[in-house]
Amino acid sequence: MTLRAVLVSCVVFATGAVSTVAHAGDKRPGASLGNAKGDRQGKTITVETSIQTMVNGDRGSGKAGKLSTANSNWTPPACWYEPAFSPKEIQKRIKTLRSVGNSIPFMGGLGDILGDFFDSYYKDGHPYKDYNLDKQGKGMFWTRVVNPNRKDDPKAMECNRSPFWVDDNETPKEPLAVNPRILAEYAYDELPIPGTRIEMAPKAETKVNLPTWVWLDKAKFKKVSVTASLPNTNLSATTTAEPVSLRIDPGTKDAETYPASGECAIGKDGRIGEPWARGKSEETPSCGVKYLRSSGDGSYNLKATVRWEISWTSTNTGREGLPDGEFGADQAVVVKEIQSVNR
Structure with a gap:
């Protein structure tokens, strides 16, 4: 220099x-x-x-969480x-x-x-x-x-x-x-992803060998889009994220998941998992977990991760894919032994 x-x-x-x-x-x-x-x-x-x-056609940002790309190279x-x-x-x-x-x-x-x-x-x-x-x-x-x-x-x-x-x-x-692609990638960073807190039943604590039902709030987990545009130009792009599955990691090897893969796909009704209701005690949950050992005086760290499928469009390009995104959160799960009464 x-x-x-x-x-x-x-x-x-x-x-x-x-x-x-x-x-x-x-x-x-x-x-x-x-x-x-x-x-x-x-x-x-x-x-x-x-x-x-x-966001979804409205000004401003309802940003909650940041997606992690499923492709570590992008x-x-x-x-x-x-x-x-x-x-x-x-x-x-x-x-x-x-x-x-x-x-x-x-x-x-x-x-x-x-x-x-x-x-x-x-x-x-x-x-x-x-x-x-x-x-x-x-x-x-x-x-x-x-x-x-x-x-x-x-x-x-x-x-x-x-x-x-x-x-x-x-x-x-x-x-x-x-360009439109860069705008789409910028919009990717701005997607307002809701926190991944799952609903569970039983709620407060579960029991050893008792199937625990897991599901997501249907109203909260739905398709979301962000449009990024540059004023006074013809440049704009819309990036859309759609939830497609929920992955459950029980936090211990002493557990079984429903399904066995731990990957709960989204249903035809747009729901991931099914809420527990009275009369379903003898049924197997479509999405859930069964712990095989007590958590003792502590708890297991269950991690729930939602996979979001990403796509984008613009005025001068067709629909193209971007890497899927993931967003997850940990929840503490207390697992107790079922107490038996000896007479």
Whole structure:
């Protein structure tokens, strides 16, 4: 790295987030520069995402739990590029960095170095000329966005390009440029998955060799979707999660599950498991567990995990699959011996 690049990095890192005034009347993504900041390499500019989400068609998020992907080799994207700055905004950004850099006492004059560095890139034809002001209103500079759910992911550093120009209605060749697939994967992270607390009968405690019925609240565990869209573009995608099965891990080898696999599939009525009712004492539950040994003075840690099938659609692609997701929780189960009375 050259001395100039090192000094530029120091100034950008020292100044952190720099607020500027957005171009009046510009309502496109990234119009506000208040959250823009340079990274430690001093060449990229990071902004907060402009992606908006709707849960089941309504604004806002009812987020409860985060899905774990069933495919350990896949995670939602850690970063991508979005349209962020108009030519006038890039111009103001560089002027502000120059001013702030010159105002730091122990770095006197380095603001000019910083300004010259970026001016060379965006003003003097290397590769852009005069900040692309002649294209004002005809496109945007795209820049780096870090997934707010993946800030600590090392892959977030893969988006290290300086802001680059994209004409309106043009598809960037950059693989990490936001697209319907990335929106679908972002929506995956935003799915409001309910906590996996199962219903059991007997409820308070169960007995050795007594089948315990297990089921899920049908009204709570149902299909859910999140639509992610980028304002003022034609980009949007809807990701849908649908519960398909419940896996039971009794927390001990001294137990049997119903069915034997421990995987309770969703029924035709959309229910996983069947609630216990009077008169079913002699029946075998379709979903449940039977403990073969007492838990003594403690309890067994039963883990219930729901598998969610994931799919997505967008305006310009067909339905495509994403890795199934899982979300589970532990519950303490007390198991007692059946007391017999000797006469």
